[in-house]
Amino acid sequence: MSKILDLNKSVHDLAEEFPEFTQIMVSLGFTDIAKPAALNTVGRVMTVPRGCSIKGISLDEAVRTFEAAGFTVEGAGASQVAPATEAAPMADATINQQAEAPLGTKVEGLDEAGRAKLLESYIARLSSGEALEDVRADFVANFSDVDAGEIARAEQGLIEGGAKIDDVQRLCDVHSALFHGATREEKIANAEEAVMGSLTQGAGDLNTRFLTNLPGHPMHVFSLENQAISEQIAHTRAALGTPDAMDELRTLSQLGVHYAKKGDLLYPVLKVRHGYSGPSDVMWGVDDEIRAELRALLGAKEQDAAWLERAEKVLTRADEMVYKEANILLPLCAQNFSGDEWLQMYADLKGYDLCLIDDAGTWGAGEEYCQQRAAAAEKGTGNQADAAGAVQLPTGRLTPAQLDAMLNTIPLEITFVDDTDINRYWNDDGEKKLFKRPSSAIDREVWSCHPPKIQEMVRHVIATLKSGEQDSVDIWMEKEGEPVLVRYMAVRDREGSYVGTMEVVQRMGFARDHFKA
Numbered sequence: 001m002s003k004i005l006d007l008n009k010s011v012h013d014l015a016e017e018f019p020e021f022t023q024i025m026v027s028l029g030f031t032d033i034a035k036p037a038a039l040n041t042v043g044r045v046m047t048v049p050r051g052c053s054i055k056g057i058s059l060d061e062a063v064r065t066f067e068a069a070g071f072t073v074e075g076a077g078a079s080q081v082a083p084a085t086e087a088a089p090m091a092d093a094t095i096n097q098q099a100e101a102p103l104g105t106k107v108e109g110l111d112e113a114g115r116a117k118l119l120e121s122y123i124a125r126l127s128s129g130e131a132l133e134d135v136r137a138d139f140v141a142n143f144s145d146v147d148a149g150e151i152a153r154a155e156q157g158l159i160e161g162g163a164k165i166d167d168v169q170r171l172c173d174v175h176s177a178l179f180h181g182a183t184r185e186e187k188i189a190n191a192e193e194a195v196m197g198s199l200t201q202g203a204g205d206l207n208t209r210f211l212t213n214l215p216g217h218p219m220h221v222f223s224l225e226n227q228a229i230s231e232q233i234a235h236t237r238a239a240l241g242t243p244d245a246m247d248e249l250r251t252l253s254q255l256g257v258h259y260a261k262k263g264d265l266l267y268p269v270l271k272v273r274h275g276y277s278g279p280s281d282v283m284w285g286v287d288d289e290i291r292a293e294l295r296a297l298l299g300a301k302e303q304d305a306a307w308l309e310r311a312e313k314v315l316t317r318a319d320e321m322v323y324k325e326a327n328i329l330l331p332l333c334a335q336n337f338s339g340d341e342w343l344q345m346y347a348d349l350k351g352y353d354l355c356l357i358d359d360a361g362t363w364g365a366g367e368e369y370c371q372q373r374a375a376a377a378e379k380g381t382g383n384q385a386d387a388a389g390a391v392q393l394p395t396g397r398l399t400p401a402q403l404d405a406m407l408n409t410i411p412l413e414i415t416f417v418d419d420t421d422i423n424r425y426w427n428d429d430g431e432k433k434l435f436k437r438p439s440s441a442i443d444r445e446v447w448s449c450h451p452p453k454i455q456e457m458v459r460h461v462i463a464t465l466k467s468g469e470q471d472s473v474d475i476w477m478e479k480e481g482e483p484v485l486v487r488y489m490a491v492r493d494r495e496g497s498y499v500g501t502m503e504v505v506q507r508m509g510f511a512r513d514h515f516k517a
């Protein structure tokens with residue numbers, strides 16, 4: 001059977017696919033490929049045609065060599081090889097130089113693109129299993145400071161370059177350790193002259209500090225809760241091995257409220273509106289793992305040595321997430337979110353409980369926004385009974401206010417996703433919902449509202465409803481101490497054509513209590 005060598009694939013992927021590929025590349029003059037550090041960094045973004053162009057090696061000769069070794073070569077041919085840009089070869093060459101140089105060697109002459117490549121290479125080296133201290137030595141030599149945006153872009157670049165999200169997610173804690181103490185934001189926070197330090201470090205850093213100290217602002221809320229989580233981690237760690245351990249761990253588990261806010265309000269907006277997929281794909285998954293491990297520890301029958309070891313590990317992960325949120329996630333939000341997005345988030349936060357804090361203050365601009373929004377909604381859904389303002393249906397007519405009130409009276413949480421998988425509506429009765437739905441998610445793809453680990457499940461459910469394979473899918477769970485039914489239903493018009501999916505969430509505790517009586 002012929003071996004297909006696709007020249008559009010990265011050198012790294014081809015080396016994993018074909019054991020003999022590396023040796024053939026070395027024979028052609030690509031000696032760096034034999035070095036794991038180079039293969040796992042530059043190799044992830046390098047192709048054979050591009051490598052030939054950079055090194056001045058004939059692509060025709062490379063193709064003939066692979067064909068002589070029994071490969072069928074497909075993909076970009078010699079005539080399709082695009083000349084390499086000036087910046088890319090320089091960045092790749094300097095990364096190669098660092099791979100060959102002693103640890104702690106400074107790479108000279110890097111522009112912004114080169115810095116991004118170098119940061120990306122450090123994360124890729126960690127992915128390949130290289131020792132943290134070795135990578136840290138090179139990092140310290142080349143970056144006297146680094147801002148949140150660069151770190152996020154490096155992680156995102158690794159994902160876009162083909163790295164598995166699960167691999168990057170597992171490294172999330174290691175990344176925090178690597179960058180710990182090196183971000184500009186932390187240096188400012190610890191500087192003796194904090195105010196002057198802020199003014200000299202740029203508008204992005206100053207904005208982060210200003211917003212986190214503005215009472216009631218979403219950045220202030222997230223920052224206060226993050227500090228409270230850090231303090232509770234310390235209390236819990238001190239209680240391990242004592243009778244108070246379980247109570248402290250139970251208190252810490254309230255961080256799930258904080259993580260839910262990040263999952264609803266921060267990660268999807270960064271990904272969908274601002275193009276930063278790294279936090280959504282990586283940090284969101286780690287949040288879920290921390291919550292799951294805390295639940296498992298709370299459900300354990302005994303606190304033996306294995307339990308204590310697991311508890312210590314999850315506390316470390318939670319502690320690193322506190323750091324990464326303060327020094328990467330929140331500064332990234334401060335740099336990118338618009339004033340309107342913060343106002344919308346302030347309104348959405350009213351539907352969530354506070355986490356481990358009693359009060360976060362009131363943001364005047366946010367309150368004014370909420371009042372204006374309520375007034376606009378009242379004006380747009382007035383209770384006029386005239387036909388011009390009514391929604392005409394085949395079986396009757398309702399004013400928008402009547403329709404809104406009726407849908408909010410139904411004792412169900414209803415969400416409608418249209419036939420293009422976009423969130424279009426949910427009811428809102430003002431009561432505490434089991435599943436929060438921020439207004440920023442309206443007109444956004446439904447996938448972006450779910451953590452990475454369940455996105456595929458949601459895609460599968462909607463696909464079966466679209467295809468007609470099923471008309472509904474039921475998912476049972478327990479939440480807040482009572483059984484809950486989540487039902488996904490295909491919505492079809494009178495001709496049977498699919499027009500969307502409706503999700504209905506129903507608390508079933510009343511049924512349980514009725515039949516127990």
